[in-house]
Amino acid sequence: MISIAALLVASPLLSKVLVWPRTEFFTELYVLGSNQTAEDYPFNLSSGESYGISLGLGNHLGYCAYYLVEVKFRNESQSAPTSFGPVEDRLPSSLPSLYNVTAFVADESVWQVPVSFGFDYGYNNSLLRVDFHSLTFNGNVSSFAEGESTTWNTTTSRFYGDLMFELWRFNSSSNGFRYDGNFVDLKLNMTVS
Amino acid sequence: MKTTLVVMVLLAVLASGGSVAVCHGLSEADARAAVANADLRVSFCYSAVADAEKAGANVSGLLVTLNAAGVLLSEAHLALINGSFDSASTSAGECVTKLDGFDSAANSLRDSASQAKLMDFWLNVVGSGVGAVAIVAGGFSVWWYLKRKQSVIEGDA
Numbered sequence: 001m002i003s004i005a006a007l008l009v010a011s012p013l014l015s016k017v018l019v020w021p022r023t024e025f026f027t028e029l030y031v032l033g034s035n036q037t038a039e040d041y042p043f044n045l046s047s048g049e050s051y052g053i054s055l056g057l058g059n060h061l062g063y064c065a066y067y068l069v070e071v072k073f074r075n076e077s078q079s080a081p082t083s084f085g086p087v088e089d090r091l092p093s094s095l096p097s098l099y100n101v102t103a104f105v106a107d108e109s110v111w112q113v114p115v116s117f118g119f120d121y122g123y124n125n126s127l128l129r130v131d132f133h134s135l136t137f138n139g140n141v142s143s144f145a146e147g148e149s150t151t152w153n154t155t156t157s158r159f160y161g162d163l164m165f166e167l168w169r170f171n172s173s174s175n176g177f178r179y180d181g182n183f184v185d186l187k188l189n190m191t192v193s
Numbered sequence: 194m195k196t197t198l199v200v201m202v203l204l205a206v207l208a209s210g211g212s213v214a215v216c217h218g219l220s221e222a223d224a225r226a227a228v229a230n231a232d233l234r235v236s237f238c239y240s241a242v243a244d245a246e247k248a249g250a251n252v253s254g255l256l257v258t259l260n261a262a263g264v265l266l267s268e269a270h271l272a273l274i275n276g277s278f279d280s281a282s283t284s285a286g287e288c289v290t291k292l293d294g295f296d297s298a299a300n301s302l303r304d305s306a307s308q309a310k311l312m313d314f315w316l317n318v319v320g321s322g323v324g325a326v327a328i329v330a331g332g333f334s335v336w337w338y339l340k341r342k343q344s345v346i347e348g349d350a
Binding site for chain 1: 235236239240242243246247252253256259260263264266267268270271274275316317318320321322324325328329332
């Protein structure tokens with residue numbers, strides 16, 4: 001009887017002491033299609049058209065985090081980020097960021113926003129290549145560097161494009177952002193008429 | 194006279210060209226300074242929120258404001274890259290304005306959370322622990338007292 005009473009009185013203390021410790025600390029980074037599901041991703045793109053997806057982050061780091069998602073675009077021959085091996089050894093793409101998405105996410109919370117994007121590009125018939133002019137991301141226009149293009153891939157029969165979302169995280173001690181070793185991308189086919 | 198006039202016109206053109214260049218330089222420098230200031234302000238506010246969260250505060254309301262400021266900061270950075278210095282300055286300024294009074298709100302939230310945490314500690318950790326020990330000690334005392342009384346009665350018999 002006394003043991004039961006003691007246990008009842010001690011239960012608030014026990015609920016604080018007997019907590020399973022968290023051992024895994026990570027961030028989820030994901031892209032969903034237009035229906036908020038992991039399908040119906042844009043693939044065949046046309047110049048001047050706008051496409052919708054959702055970009056999401058899940059924070060499981062144990063504290064409120066300050067993220068930066070760098071939006072980059074590459075063709076088949078350009079540098080891609082890495083997301084395997086030890087985090088310290090993973091590298092971001094060397095390409096410049098076309099747009100930065102800033103996000104603050106509380107611990108054990110999910111942040112998700114609708115994103116619209118579209119490309120303005122032209123087809124160079126003589127060189128059999130697509131020349132990129134600009135990316136419109138959430139209504140903001142960002143120009144590509146001069147000469148940014150992709151050539152016809154005879155194996156896959158498409159003009160390859162890769163829209164990448166690199167995850168960077170603010171480090172309070174260094175007062176700067178570091179590549180989190182995480183990225184997602186959308187493989188695209190730039191169609192021409 | 195003619196030569197003097199030509200020299201004066203040339204000087205005026207050079208002076209105006211110079212001032213245009215200086216104005217343009219200042220505008221870019223101003224934009225970069227404004228964006229850097231906004232960057233600093235956002236990271237400072239983030240630290241305030243992180244501290245408040247560490248103290249146990251519910252920071253969801255603060256994060257909504259911080260995310261809205263983050264959108265403006267992203268626009269400022271993009272404008273800077275695209276060379277739209279006025280737009281960059283404007284967005285950076287709006288970002289900083291959005292965070293007016295933010296750190297004091299975060300600090301006040303942190304302080305109330307710290308007080309609540311302290312109260313929670315006294316009530317749920319110390320109170321609960323002391324209560325449990327008191328129940329066990331009290332139970333043992335009663336048991337010891339009853340046992341002693343029983344042995345006295347048995348001794349008398």
